[in-house]
Amino acid sequence: MTLRGHYVRKPVDILDRDQLDRIHQGILEVLEEVGVIFDLENACKILEGMGCDVDYKSKQVKFPSYLVEEILRKAQPSFTVKARNHKYDLRVGGNYLYFHGWCTLATLDLETRRQKTPTRQEYIEACRVLDALDEVHGVLPPYGSIDTKPEEGRKGVIMNEILIRNVQKVCWTTHGSTTNMKAIIEMAKATDQQIILTLSGAPPLRYGENAIKGILEFAKADFPLCTLHGIIYGANSPTTLAGSLVLDNALIIAGMALAQAINPKVGFIPCTYAMAMDMRTGQLVQGSVERGIYSMAFTQMWRRYYNLPSATIVGSDAKYPDYQCGWEKALNTVVQALAGPNFILVHGGIYDELLWSPVVAVIDNEMLKFVARLLEGMRIDDETLAIDLIKEVGPVGQFLNKKHTKEWWRREHVLPNVSDRSSYAEWVENGAKDIIERAKAKTREILEKHEVLPLTEEQEKKISEIVRKYHQIKSSTQL
Amino acid sequence: MDKSEILEGLKKAILEYNPEYGEEMAKKAVEAGIDPLEAIDKLTEAIRQVGELFQSGEAFLPELVMAAEVMQRALPPLEEKIKSQGKSRKQLGYLVIGTVRGDIHEIGKNIVATLFRVENWEVIDLGVDVSVEKFVEAVKDKVKEKKPCLLGMSCLITPSIREATKVVETLKSEGLRDKVVVMMGGGAITKEIANQAGVDIYSPTAQGAVEEVRKIFG
Numbered sequence: 001m002t003l004r005g006h007y008v009r010k011p012v013d014i015l016d017r018d019q020l021d022r023i024h025q026g027i028l029e030v031l032e033e034v035g036v037i038f039d040l041e042n043a044c045k046i047l048e049g050m051g052c053d054v055d056y057k058s059k060q061v062k063f064p065s066y067l068v069e070e071i072l073r074k075a076q077p078s079f080t081v082k083a084r085n086h087k088y089d090l091r092v093g094g095n096y097l098y099f100h101g102w103c104t105l106a107t108l109d110l111e112t113r114r115q116k117t118p119t120r121q122e123y124i125e126a127c128r129v130l131d132a133l134d135e136v137h138g139v140l141p142p143y144g145s146i147d148t149k150p151e152e153g154r155k156g157v158i159m160n161e162i163l164i165r166n167v168q169k170v171c172w173t174t175h176g177s178t179t180n181m182k183a184i185i186e187m188a189k190a191t192d193q194q195i196i197l198t199l200s201g202a203p204p205l206r207y208g209e210n211a212i213k214g215i216l217e218f219a220k221a222d223f224p225l226c227t228l229h230g231i232i233y234g235a236n237s238p239t240t241l242a243g244s245l246v247l248d249n250a251l252i253i254a255g256m257a258l259a260q261a262i263n264p265k266v267g268f269i270p271c272t273y274a275m276a277m278d279m280r281t282g283q284l285v286q287g288s289v290e291r292g293i294y295s296m297a298f299t300q301m302w303r304r305y306y307n308l309p310s311a312t313i314v315g316s317d318a319k320y321p322d323y324q325c326g327w328e329k330a331l332n333t334v335v336q337a338l339a340g341p342n343f344i345l346v347h348g349g350i351y352d353e354l355l356w357s358p359v360v361a362v363i364d365n366e367m368l369k370f371v372a373r374l375l376e377g378m379r380i381d382d383e384t385l386a387i388d389l390i391k392e393v394g395p396v397g398q399f400l401n402k403k404h405t406k407e408w409w410r411r412e413h414v415l416p417n418v419s420d421r422s423s424y425a426e427w428v429e430n431g432a433k434d435i436i437e438r439a440k441a442k443t444r445e446i447l448e449k450h451e452v453l454p455l456t457e458e459q460e461k462k463i464s465e466i467v468r469k470y471h472q473i474k475s476s477t478q479l
Numbered sequence: 480m481d482k483s484e485i486l487e488g489l490k491k492a493i494l495e496y497n498p499e500y501g502e503e504m505a506k507k508a509v510e511a512g513i514d515p516l517e518a519i520d521k522l523t524e525a526i527r528q529v530g531e532l533f534q535s536g537e538a539f540l541p542e543l544v545m546a547a548e549v550m551q552r553a554l555p556p557l558e559e560k561i562k563s564q565g566k567s568r569k570q571l572g573y574l575v576i577g578t579v580r581g582d583i584h585e586i587g588k589n590i591v592a593t594l595f596r597v598e599n600w601e602v603i604d605l606g607v608d609v610s611v612e613k614f615v616e617a618v619k620d621k622v623k624e625k626k627p628c629l630l631g632m633s634c635l636i637t638p639s640i641r642e643a644t645k646v647v648e649t650l651k652s653e654g655l656r657d658k659v660v661v662m663m664g665g666g667a668i669t670k671e672i673a674n675q676a677g678v679d680i681y682s683p684t685a686q687g688a689v690e691e692v693r694k695i696f697g
Contacts, residue, residue, distance in 0.1 A: 423666075
């Protein structure tokens with residue numbers, strides 16, 4: 001079984017063919033003349049074997065244009081990612097769009113409005129809420145760190161175990177230490193699933209050692225990879241959107257090349273994580289409209305020019321789920337979705353990578369229901385035109401008592417969970433609550449009711465063994 | 480079909496929103512000599528169940544209205560039988576209902592009327608754009624019968640609030656106000672407006688109005 005994404009019919013293009021050609025030519029030129037630094041000699045050797053020119057002193061790897069064209073031609077246009085519960089397996093490719101949760105470093109205490117390191121229990125709850133929400137099709141670890149004591153064992157292993165146990169959908173991970181990467185690969189294999197690795201290069205044009213090890217480990221395991229380079233317009237990348245698109249894609253293609261050299265059939269998801277910088281303060285900007293434009297162009301480049309998968313990210317600069325958070329996320333989600341990427345990472349993030357809340361994930365889930373409906377558009381056929389029904393009802397009748405209404409209204413109209421559509425009187429009577437209060441109640445309800453598919457007895461045994469083994473390892477150098 | 484199958488069939492017709500089946504089962508109940516009052520009780524039980532589903536968010540307005548329509552289709556053969564037996568169906572009283580002058584919206588008013596019909600109230604539907612005089616005359620006519628009397632006024636647009644208030648004032652001046660329970664609802668109405676207009680029951684939903692009336696008359 002496969003969980004089908006939302007189908008984006010007639011994706012919106014913002015560039016014309018000539019503009020795409022110019023961007024592509026720019027990418028070829030940068031890769032051939034500047035190249036990308038790979039901070040691990042082994043990676044340089046592999047790429048040299050593919051046909052790249054390598055300067056071993058600087059570890060700078062240059063890609064001849066014919067090779068870049070070949071890499072793009074050979075990349076997988078579509079592939080399946082296995083979830084622990086196979087009814088949530090994903091089929092990546094084509095115009096199918098999946099929504100995923102976003103990942104951050106800390107949680108937001110909605111009462112005090114202060115950032116805090118989540119506890120183990122808060123991490124479990126965040127995972128379970130994401131597992132329950134119907135517009136979350138896969139789960140990035142919502143928090144990058146949790147509050148654990150050294151005697152409890154390796155934090156990365158604890159977090160991976162929580163993720164595996166509390167999520168039955170496709171899970172993602174970030175490249176931490178080699179030990180943690182090996183641990184999650186083993187856990188995933190023991191539970192018959194694949195984990196997607198978010199791969200962070202170092203713009204302008206460099207891959208660090210950990211990112212390279214991530215590519216090597218995950219490509220070898222035949223687990224998909226997704227780029228997540230923090231492109232900052234005007235700081236580590238040109239301030240112009242077009243220039244950043246060239247640089248962003250050159251770095252992505254270099255990573256794709258290494259993954260392909262290890263495993264030609266590995267799934268690779270180019271994802272853009274580009275942001276502006278407020279030149280008055282140096283503060284990074286996540287909810288800007290420029291991200292929307294950039295993501296649309298990025299998606300068009302990968303989906304329609306290269307015919308390969310792509311992903312985008314939605315963020316906000318607000319520090320609390322307020323009006324600004326709402327419009328920044330909704331605006332960016334809508335324009336990104338209309339461009340037709342295969343993934344949009346969105347749920348739960350507030351202050352981009354710095355704040356996350358399951359309550360916000362619940363609100364985002366509702367916003368995404370609206371976006372999904374927008375993508376469906378209007379169905380036109382005899383049944384939806386309902387001409388016979390209009391004749392039957394006549395000029396003064398009603399439609400509420402018609403089978404057509406009963407059968408169609410749920411299909412045609414989104415029924416919200418946490419948005420307020422009551423009358424003013426009812427709203428007052430129910431305590432004049434805002435969406436945050438209603439979403440808190442919904443979150444509590446999810447945590448009380450949602451059941452995650454348990455591990456089988458055999459999986460339980462294997463996971464316990466893997467966890468025990470990796471907790472005993474003091475540092476990654478021991479493997 | 481035996482008696483219990485027919486009674487269950489009546490319930491099923493409502494829960495599956497199938498008017499044709501409801502009518503068929505009602506006719507079968509009459510043919511099989513089932514007490515029509517018992518058959519009506521079964522329909523009422525099912526309709527209340529749909530009301531509860533509506534309250535809990537598991538059923539929606541189309542289901543509520545369609546269930547009520549099944550009831551409307553099933554009732555005539557059963558009521559005819561009751562009449563032929565020289566008995567009468569227990570009617571709780573009258574509901575005089577209409578959309579006030581200047582307003583021609585009727586969906587909300589129709590939903591309320593439908594729900595009250597299945598609650599065993601005889602509904603006198605005055606339609607839309609109803610004048611103050613017409614409302615008062617209808618109430619005057621029904622209170623003569625010494626049965627409980629409800630007046631429901633629907634106002635979707637704000638100018639109609641003034642008209643509804645006039646109806647209440649005229650009922651007072653005609654000495655009828657304490658003989659009728661006045662309800663007000665519709666998009667233009669809030670609890671405060673309803674209080675100012677001097678009505679007895681305000682509910683933002685049709686089902687809510689039914690609940691309020693149940694509190695008074697059981």
